[in-house]
Amino acid sequence: xxxxxxxxxxxxxxxxxxxxxxxxxxxxxxxxxxxxxxxxxxxxxxxxxxxxxxxxxxxxxxxxxxxxxxxxxxxxxxxxxxxxxxxxxxxxxxxxxxxxxxxxxxxxxxxxxxxxxxxxxxxxxxxxxxxxxxxxxxxxxxxxxxxxxxxxxxxxxxxxxxxxxxxxxxxxxxxxxxxxxxxxxxxxxxxxxxxxxxxxxxxxxxxxxxxxxxxxxxxxxxxxxxxxxxxxxxxxxxxxxxxxxxxxxxxxxxxxxxxxxxxxxxxxxxxxxxxxxxxxxxxxxxxxxxxx
Numbered sequence: 001x002x003x004x005x006x007x008x009x010x011x012x013x014x015x016x017x018x019x020x021x022x023x024x025x026x027x028x029x030x031x032x033x034x035x036x037x038x039x040x041x042x043x044x045x046x047x048x049x050x051x052x053x054x055x056x057x058x059x060x061x062x063x064x065x066x067x068x069x070x071x072x073x074x075x076x077x078x079x080x081x082x083x084x085x086x087x088x089x090x091x092x093x094x095x096x097x098x099x100x101x102x103x104x105x106x107x108x109x110x111x112x113x114x115x116x117x118x119x120x121x122x123x124x125x126x127x128x129x130x131x132x133x134x135x136x137x138x139x140x141x142x143x144x145x146x147x148x149x150x151x152x153x154x155x156x157x158x159x160x161x162x163x164x165x166x167x168x169x170x171x172x173x174x175x176x177x178x179x180x181x182x183x184x185x186x187x188x189x190x191x192x193x194x195x196x197x198x199x200x201x202x203x204x205x206x207x208x209x210x211x212x213x214x215x216x217x218x219x220x221x222x223x224x225x226x227x228x229x230x231x232x233x234x235x236x237x238x239x240x241x242x243x244x245x246x247x248x249x250x251x252x253x254x255x256x257x258x259x260x261x262x263x264x265x266x267x268x269x270x271x272x273x274x275x276x277x278x279x280x281x282x283x284x285x286x287x288x289x290x291x292x
Contacts, residue, residue: 019156020093021142024049024083027091038080038248043093044115045073046167048126050135052087056080058122059240060247060287068126070167072118076195078244090138094160114168120226126170134166183221186211190222190230198237199261204230239275242268246284253280 020043038057047056047070054065057080058073065071065087073079081091118124126134141159144152193207201207204215207230211218215230222230238260245256257268272280 019095019141019145019160021138021145022091024052024054024087024089024091027081028083028085028087036080036082038078040076040078041073041093042075043095044075045079046092046094046118047071047073047081047089048092048134048138049083049087049089050131051089052084054081054083054087056082060243061122063123065123066125068128068131070118070124070126071122072115074115074119078248090142092138092141114164114171117171118167121171124170126167130166130170134163137163137166184225186213186218187222187225190218191233194233194237198234198241199259202234202238202261204234207234235271235275239272242272242280243276243283243287246280247287247289253284256280 047065049065049067049069051067053067056063056065056071058071059077059079063071065083083089137159141156141163144155144159189211190207193201193210197206204219208215208218213221219229219231222228222233226233228236242256242260245251245259249256251259253269254265257265260268262268262271269280272283276283
């Protein structure tokens with residue numbers, strides 16, 4: 001089936017960001033041999049390489065992509081995609097209303113767990129029989145977003161759910177373990193708060209107070225679901241942003257420390273080394289690659 005549009009989008013009278021789909025061949029042709037620079041989006045993106053090879057860098061980690069492999073890029077993550085010339089597959093950008101809204105609370109919880117598992121386990125190999133059926137769903141989704149017919153929004157929402165269900169089948173064991181917890185919603189709320197407040201809130205008690213639980217309880221629940229405490233996630237999120245700016249900006253350590261809410265540069269330096277295991281200055285020297 002031929003797909004000639006460079007990008008497709010659902011046009012709605014509402015102000016929602018549209019769903020977007022591109023084939024990897026379209027991405028390759030758009031760049032005309034040029035290299036994509038590291039960048040970030042506010043949408044959740046799923047990259048599915050059906051055949052061929054390529055490379056994907058997410059937050060300074062590089063993955064060599066192989067056939068029938070799926071990756072998930074979370075909002076705000078710095079990433080750089082380089083599909084091979086013969087690569088076949090899709091890049092799907094999911095706006096927030098398709099990720100975080102549902103009339104069914106169980107579906108919402110299930111979907112949150114799915115995206116969480118995808119972002120923590122990049123490079124998931126899809127079963128061939130599931131992949132063939134998923135391909136047909138994506139082709140229909142592509143066509144629907146391109147034409148934008150009456151009721152396209154609802155049809156796209158349903159196709160999106162079916163597509164995600166197929167992925168969930170691939171991760172069935174991990175999904176069921178995650179769903180067994182009654183505290184999934186708490187963890188989800190914590191992660192959302194963390195993304196909004198990591199520059200100002202560095203203590204677990206900041207988040208626990210906002211979520212009306214104790215710091216010990218929040219640490220316990222988050223560790224049970226994710227394998228790491230709330231404090232660990234806070235520290236790693238702050239350091240991740242520091243690493244991003246160290247690699248891709250000309251900012252000094254003092255500027256980055258201030259931007260991340262540290263009043264004292266020495267405190268930031270100790271914090272970075274304690275979490276990452278290496279001095280900030282050494283890290284920047286070894287990895288500095290400003291975006292031109």
